[in-house]
Amino acid sequence: MFWITLVIGLAGTAVTLALAGRRVMFLYAIARSGQPDPERVLQVKRDKKGDVEGQVTEVLGQRKLLKWSVAGAAHAAVMWAFFLLATVYLEAAVALLFGLDKHIPGLQTWAPIGFVQDTIALACALGLAVFTAIRIKNSPKRIGRKSRFKGSHLSGAWITLFMIFNVIWTMFFFRGLERASGNLDYGKGAYFSYAVGHLFDGLSHDTLEVLESVGLLAHIAVALIFLVFVVHSKHLHIFLAPLNVMFKRRPDGLGAVQPMMSDGKPLDFEEADPDEDVFGRGKIEDFTWKGFLDMATCTECGRCQSQCPAWNTGKPLSPKMVILELRDHALAKAPYFTASEEQREKFTDEQKAAMQVDRALVADDGVIHPDVLWSCTNCGACVEQCPVDIEHIDHILDMRRFQVMIESSFPSEAGVMLKNLENKGNPWGMSETKRLDWISELDFEVEVVDDKLSEDTEYLFWVGCAGALEDRAKKTTKAVAELLHIAGVKFAVLGPMEACTGDPARRLGMEFVFQMLVQQNVETLNDAGAKKIVATCPHCFNTLANEYPQLGGTYEVVHHTQLLAHLVEEGRLTPVAPIEENITYHDPCFLGRHNKVYKQPRDIMATVPGVKTKEMHRHKDRGFCCGAGGARMWMEERIGKRINTERVDEALATDPDTVSTACPFCLVMLGDAINEKKNEGAAKETLEVVDVSQLLIRSIKGEGTAPAKEPVAAE
Ligand code: SF4
Ligand code: SF4
Structure with a gap:
């Protein structure tokens, strides 16, 4: 029996390893053909601590998956079973090669190991039951587009669950027979295997030997077939997820957009040649090896899709399907x-x-439909949620770059914005002198830089195009200026010398205009001697803080909510008048998800007496976009429900008196949707959207909605 088992086992192993190996070589050839991305390798060498942290928290600790508690716990059980049950396969290999009664010396007699193996196998079985329930409950057939599995390869997922189930039952079958024939040395430590062994009590020695050999071969065969299946399916993430986490952007794929690269170096437009250099991604071969790794690692879990504002409002974009279409x-x-x-x-x-x-990469009948490409708001919800750190925004922007710079194919409305940026330095095409208008509405002097900042000026206040030119955003600008003035913070503005940071051009894919604006602004800022910058617009804040260093502009940049929260904490700003209102706060994506500023805006509101805050059901890292990012502010929204309307519906569910936020774009988008709701009679007439700085200044200036409490006299 030993020799028959050995020959069958070894032959099966050789065949399946050959099949799996051929596939692995094919996948490796794809990765090798990708464009270079040397920075990924360099950062791994540079940041050893980050490497270890990533593997410990994200891979072993399942940090992102555990944010979804039930599904996360089930996945953690299955993943840990994958690691721990490798020891059972080691034991099976010893039994196959040396005989059923042979064991790893000193190891296979230690009861705690048997206990851990049985326990994790049972936990895995429970995890499979949970996954089955989740898949049935969230079946696309049942709930359609609301299902995060819509568009995933469903049969592959069911086969995976079935194969893992086979691993578990064959393990207990084999170990039960081992126990019945006296070959399981863990004793009662392997409690469940021990109990299963009782099912075979009374069988003859010969029968047990045959059954045990069958059990051993079945257990090994399941693993080998599963291996071949894994390397041909989305389950490849078992092996690739640790690699993808290791080579992800540090700290994550949010914040800065990656500069355009050529031959592994940042592209210099003055020397670039469109025939030689890769301008974005125009065909699948243009993706880097990391892009291919992203595609191969996707688990098709649909977490990204479930959070995507475009998908949730009926648009054709699903970040998951972008990755899957590219992979296929x-x-x-x-x-x-x-x-x-x-x-x-x-x-x-x-x-x-x-x-x-x-087949074209982006076209009506291409791999990616243009409506998919242009629906993205760059909100970052997909990147934030992805348990294997896929960087969707980078891929979307790279494809946009090719469409804009090589094909000149993009929504025509955005073309007006681009022209205005090139000619006037702001997206609305207004005269640069208008950038000073808001100052004339203040009752104190503001330093406007015409050469260098004054010696004692602490902050350069980056007003931003919206903050200077858009009426609603100007209220935030004035509030922040007043607050800095009250707190005694010396600041100056660039006035007509300030140009757009370039964010809308870059997010549209027009890197050339972005670089042009950055060079102009960096020159102005450096000539003025700016070191510390405060910005009210999260898009300006993100671009200045995270992207300007790519092109030689390095400053200490803060968002106004960070600075104001600090001034309140220091006692330099003291809210006094109560604002007796129910307020819900909307997290701007470029402040929250992209830069992790969640606390300070909330801290500011918490210091205003009388304010009662209530969170929308999607908030902080799961906050829902207003619809303006990714240059969408300058494109028509023709498909599905408007994103700002969806967000305001969520805000209305909290029955607010006021909606607060900390971004001029959000202010405009939410304000528009609130006005529509008022016209429909679905929102109270007094409902307004304000920046948190406006709440603060109202309270500080005694303009609350309830009389200020008399200060308590000191004893
Ligand atoms: S960045 Fe936002 S809008 Fe774009 S694909 Fe990701 S979730 Fe969707
Ligand atoms: S991209 Fe990430 S979050 Fe989206 S389906 Fe794939 S693994 Fe899941």
Whole structure:
């Protein structure tokens, strides 16, 4: 029996390893053909602490998955079973190679190991039951588009669950027989295997030997078949997730947009050649090896899709499906783009058609539909949620870059914005002198830089285009200026010398205009001697703090909520008049998710007497976009429900007197939606949206909605 078992076991192992190996070589060839991305490798070498932290918290600790408590706990159980039950497979290999009664010396007799193995296997079985329930409850057939699994390869997921189930039952079957024939040395430590063994009490020695061999081969066969399946399916993430976490952008794929690269170096437009250099991604071969790694690592869990504001309002964009479409196309085209020139010439037209050789990357009948590409608000919810750190925004922006700079194909409305940026330095095309208008409405002097900042000026107040030119945003600008004045913070503004930071151009994909604006602003800021900058617009804040260093502009940048919260804490600003209102706060994506500023705006509101805050059900890192990011502010929203309307519906569910936020774009988008609701009679006439700085100044200036309490006299 030993020799029969050994021959079957070894033959099966050889065949399956050959099949799996062939697939791994194919996948490796795809990754090798990707464009270089040396920074990914360098940062791994530089940041050893980050490497370890990523593996410990995200891979072993399942940090992101555990944010979804039930599904996360189930996944943690299955993942830990994957690691721990490898020891059972080690034992199985020893039994196969040396005989059923042979054990790893000193190890296979230690009861706690048997206990851990049985316990994690049972936890895994429970996890499978939870996954099954989740998949049935969230079946796309049942709840359609609301399902996070809509668009995922569903049969592959069911096969995966079935295969893991097979691993578990064959393990207990084999170990039960081991116990019945006296070959399980863990004793009652392996309590469940021990109990299963009782099912075989009374069978003869010969029968037990045959059954035990069958159990051993079945347990090994399941693993080998599963291995072949894994390398051909989304379950590849078992092996790739640790790699993807290791090579992710540090600290994450949010905040700064990646600069355009050429040959692994940042692209210099003055020396760039569109025929030689890769301007974004125009075909699948243009993606870097990290892009291919992202595609291969996607688990199809749909967490990104469930949070995407575009998907949630009926648009065709799902971040998950973007990754899956790219992956499917890469797999189809790989035999072509990994082949040599000579081999390519031998492909027939039919073969080329099957390999999608001529399929456009972005087109109506392409891999990605233009409506998908232009629906993205860059809100970052997908990147934030993805348990394996896929960087969707980078891929979307890279494809936009090609469409804008090479194909000149983008929503026409955005073209007006681009022209205005080039000619007037702001998206609305207004005269630069208008940037000073808000100052004339203040009753104190503001320093306007015409050469250098004064010696004692602490902050350069970056007003931003909206803050200077848009009426609603100007209220925030004036409130912040007044608050800084009251707190005794010396600040100056650039006035007409300030130009757009370039954020809308960059997020649209027009890197050339972005670089042009950055160079202009960096020169102005450096000439003025600016060191510390405060910005009211989270888009300006993000761009100045995270993207300007890519092009030589390094400053200490804070958002106004950070500075104001600090001034309140220091006692330099003291809210006094109560504002007896129910207020719900909307997290701007570029302040919250992209820069993790969640606390300070809330801290400011908490210091205003009388304010009662109530969170919307989507808030902080799960906050829902207002619809303006990713240059969407300058595009029509023609498909599905408007994102700002969806967000205001969520705000109305908290029955607020006021909606607060900390971004001029959010202020405009939410304000528009609130006005529509008022016209429909769905919102109270007094409802308004304000920046948290406006709440603060009202309270400080005694303009609350209730009389200020008399100060308590000191004893
Ligand atoms: S960044 Fe936001 S809008 Fe864009 S795909 Fe991700 S979740 Fe959707
Ligand atoms: S991209 Fe990430 S979050 Fe989205 S389905 Fe894939 S693994 Fe899940």
